[in-house]
Amino acid sequence: MAHFRTDCRNAVREALSGHNHFAGFTVLRVWSGVIDHDTLPVLGVLTPQDRCEQDSMTSTARRTLLQVALRRTGLDEVEDVLDRDSAVIEALVIAALRRPDRACVLEETSVVTNTDGQRNVGTLVMSFRLTHWLPTATLPPAVP
Numbered sequence: 001m002a003h004f005r006t007d008c009r010n011a012v013r014e015a016l017s018g019h020n021h022f023a024g025f026t027v028l029r030v031w032s033g034v035i036d037h038d039t040l041p042v043l044g045v046l047t048p049q050d051r052c053e054q055d056s057m058t059s060t061a062r063r064t065l066l067q068v069a070l071r072r073t074g075l076d077e078v079e080d081v082l083d084r085d086s087a088v089i090e091a092l093v094i095a096a097l098r099r100p101d102r103a104c105v106l107e108e109t110s111v112v113t114n115t116d117g118q119r120n121v122g123t124l125v126m127s128f129r130l131t132h133w134l135p136t137a138t139l140p141p142a143v144p
Helices: 003-016 076-096
Strands: 024-027 042-054 057-076 102-115 120-135
Touching: 003 024, 003 042, 003 057, 003 076, 003 120, 057 076, 076 102, 076 120
Parallel strands: 024 042
Antiparallel strands: 042 057, 057 120, 102 120
16 A cells, blocks of 8 residues: 555546647656756656644654756747646646545645746746645554
């Protein structure tokens, strides 16, 4: 059985890569700080933070930060294109992850644009907060 964060990342990657809006994007499993222009456009899904609180004697509330990062080149309207990207991402992530035992809300969106002297590059980072109610972690019984 996969870890719950792995399941979430995989579900979001599948939802994004399967949507025609993101056809032609490279989906990265590891987001490196430097991505060459030939690789763009790219998107990545990561879970950099997870808070755990004891909910009861047998369960925990896990509050996981899931981020979708997208980088693309564009003209002067690259920020407008990123706005359209963000609307599609928000709908797909919430549809892929929200269920009765897991909440999923968009907490923050950030957009950064810059230029390399030849073209504009825009980066979009969307932060979603997932709340899962899970059993307290236990080890399986030892096998003699």
